[in-house]
Amino acid sequence: MKDKLEMIKHSAIASIETADTLNTLEELRVQYLGKKGELTAVLRNMKDLSSEERPVIGQMANEVRESIETALASKKVALEEAEQNKKLQEEVLDITMPGKTLKVGHMHPLQKTLEEVQNIFIGMGYEIVEGREIENAYYNFDALNLGEEHPARDEQDTFYFNSNLVLRTATSPVQVHTMEKENLPIRMIAPGRVYRSDEVDATHSPIFNQIEGLVIDKNITFGDLKGVLAEFAKALFGDKAQVKFRPHYFPFTEPSAEVDVSCFVCGGEGCNVCKGSGWIEILGCGMVHPKVLEMAGIDPTVYQGFAFGVGLERIAMIKYGINDLRLFYENDIRFLSQF
């Protein structure tokens, strides 16, 4: 009986070793360990053994079973692995073929630029305020220190609906409305459409977008204005960007300045983009005129502030190297998809 068990063990293990499919392996399991299997048959004959022999043979039979089971299990792992490897071989793809893409749309380049500008100012504690585009003359002119006879009022080339209602020529009226609400301090930017009577060409549009900023608080200085706009320029054009403040005149600020940023293409050496000067004019700014504060009901002896205005189209054109303003309003998908 012992011999028989030994024999079963050897023949089983030898057969398992050579099995090359999972099916063969299963057949072998049935052949040796199944209900009608060889080992089972041996065990079934145990009852004929003496009581001395039975535990010995029993133990031995269990050992043989375990050996066969172990052999089966390890062979199974090996065969499964081989099978998987084979399958993996068969599943090789040409990964250079194109993917199945989802067509996504893009943000308008002006919107994208606005988003960038807004994020810079939100980070500095500014809120974004919007307002109406059609205003009466008071909010568009008078409240900004542009009286009836002011020459600048003539220069603006404004669209009128009647002698008193106009399409706003700047987003400044939004600032006036905000100041009138008397919630100080104010830190705001007012983005939006503005309108001027310019014929359409590559660099002019009767409709364009402006972002104006306003800060009103106690102890605000011209140095603070320089500080904020220097930060803005760096955030938008990179850390190397320098700003230059040149004296200028706006009726609603005093002192006023125009701001140039060092050309981000040539770094100030002079190139086509900056027309050789090394500088690009990007915005106008100044300390809010005391009369403007007063008209909005803010005491200029207690509060000061600064204001600035920047053309969104101009920034976007500089940033992306766009050379024709008309592209912004054509909405050609081949243009929009570049941003």
Next chain:
Amino acid sequence: MNVPMSWLKQYVDIDVDINAFVDAMTMSGSKVEAVEESGKEITKVVSGKIVSVAQHPNADKLRIMQVDIAGEREIQIVTAAKNVNEGDIVPVSLDGATLAGGLKIKAGKLRGELSEGMFCSVEELGFSEEDIEDAPHDGVYVFPADMPLGIDVKPYFGLGEQVVEYEITSNRADCFSILGIAREAAATFGKEFKFPEITVEEVGGNANEMATVTIHNEDLCPRYAARIIKNVKVGPSPKWLKDRLLSAGLRPINNIVDITNYMLLEFGQPMHAFDYDKLAGHNIHVRNAKEGEKFVTLFEDEVELDPSMLVIADDEKTVALAGVMGGNNSKVTEETTTILFECANFNGYNVRQTSKKLNLRSDSSVKYTKGLDPNNITLALERAAQLINMTGSGEVVSGKIDAYPRKRESITIPYDVEWINNFLGTSLTEEEIINYFISIEFVPDQAAKTVTIPTFRTDVTMMADLAEEVARLYGYDKITPTLERAEPTRGAKTFEQKTIDEIRQIMSMHGVYGALTYSFESPKVFDKLCIKVDSPLRNVMKITNPLGEDFSIMRTTTLNGILTSLSTNYNRRVEDAALYEIGKVYIKPSDDATPILEGKHAYEHELPQEIKKLTIGQYGKNVDFFSFKGMIETLMSALHIAKVEFVRNTELEFMHPGRTATLLINGKEAGFFGEIHPQVAKNYSLDTRVYMAEFDLATMLNAINKELKFKALPKYPATTRDIAMLVSKETLVGELEKVIIQRGGKLLEKVELFDVYEGAQIEEGYKSVAFKLIFRAEDRTLTDEEIQKVMKKVLNGLEMNCGAKLRD
């Protein structure tokens, strides 16, 4: 404002090079736009004397000349010029010279004889014959006999002059003059401003006995002064005066006109010369024009005046439009012997209005428009008289006529060193600040802490203005950038702004591009959009001064903008296009609003409602009504807008009557979407199906569930039942769904359409519709009986309300 450097240097010593000069001027507030140099390209042209002339041996028309250019030797020039001979001094371009227009001169042989250069005509130096008085017709220019030899000829012709172009801001009328710029340059460089020395030689007589001036409207004419010049000889100006004008780009005309132009440039003061003998009664009246009065300008244009306009009249007639233009009836001619030289101040706004109304502009009206200082007249009139003396143009009668009813007084304002420093973020001493004031002729009183502002600086009225003067002279670039020492504020987007950001993202995810279109358009778009004649959309805000009809009305619907852009794409062969815009429409207010006619809220009753719309437009290969609707459904669910319904809309004339839906949010109309009417598509040259949506943004925003709350995940399994039914073809799936939801009650978690079928095996006029119903209870596993009960209710409802027949 163009200022020749040589002219400027008469009044201030500038010892830096041109680049340093223009940079410093820009930084102190006189922005330099450009520096032009006249005759910049002309080089190596010198004066040379013809010392001998010989005939060319091989050419009848050529002569060989030896020319003395004060060099080591004489040079030889072969010329075809007929007007020059031995002894003439002429401009000679040497070997390697460049002439106007870039023409290069090289030594070479002409028909075998060496020619080392060329004689020049004025044309070759960039002029026309008329520019240079003694230029011969079609020949070489000949200098006067006293012309030195061998010198660069450019200065003689006023060439080589650097002319600086300044951008003068509208608050600085005083800088629209060479003296004004010189004053700024002096302050910028800390130099002395050397005002011209003015002396006048008078010949006796008394101007005030020869003419009178009466100002009838002092508001529009604060001052009117004049001098009388007799024995006038109208003729060409002397060379120095011509050169001055040429250097500034002005063409000399005659002495009287040239002096007027000179004054306009140097003092910024317009002057006008009347022929004294043509002034009836020799009395000047400054008064308003009469209604309908006709006036003929010195250019012989006839214009019709109205009483808002100021004129200069004599006892009988109008002789000039004040500040704008003189009249033909009193102009100076070659026969004129006596002139009345006007030097006056007129209201700039009124001059501008008159100039605009009559469409007449002149150098003088442009100057007046800036708003001039009446006190400038005192010296200007004397300077003009001095120029008459200097040019020998006539004799200055003693005495001045000067009516000055509205004297402009200088103002005195306080200064506060600490305030100025705090305002600018500087730490300047009082001494420094005072010195800046003095440099621009502000007169400080340190004891009183005040400063008196000269009358030509009307832009300075308060301390902030003083701060600006200090800042620009100190240098904006020297002020240190700082961070505000102030109360913090919160920087954040509003709910609306954040939601719009989300909408943009969702649109992008669906392949829709952000677009921007004009807010004003043509009134013709309504016909193009097939909008009914009586539609309220046609009630628009009209621009009274538009850039043409195409941009004349504010849009009341955003469809045109997006359709136009889709059409642009379609006609440029872009296969698929999807665009959205978040933009405004402008809805005219109803007429019954209470009018406000005065004050800062004037006419606000006429302000339109500005309403934001989300507009989406799309065409393309895989686009149909349901893909478009699916995008809208996704948008609504992504935004957490729950109660959304779609109702068939057959009423919109510009939409396909069978493929358009109204979007209801919480039962409220929020807009429409669907396929655009084929006729409209055709009108926009879109030969394809086009889908459009226009939604009211505020309605969407209001419906967003802002307070999202967690709901426990289901603990008990769901049970699914499919039902298929036959209904008449016209029955709407939405109706069936409504019934299922209503009948399904609380246990029905979800209903999904999974099949609609018409055709074989289905009775004519019917369709088969199949739904999957998902049931679930929060607190238990549903039993078969419970589900059966609900299903029965659902099926009964479908049968009763929709005539549905259950299919097996």
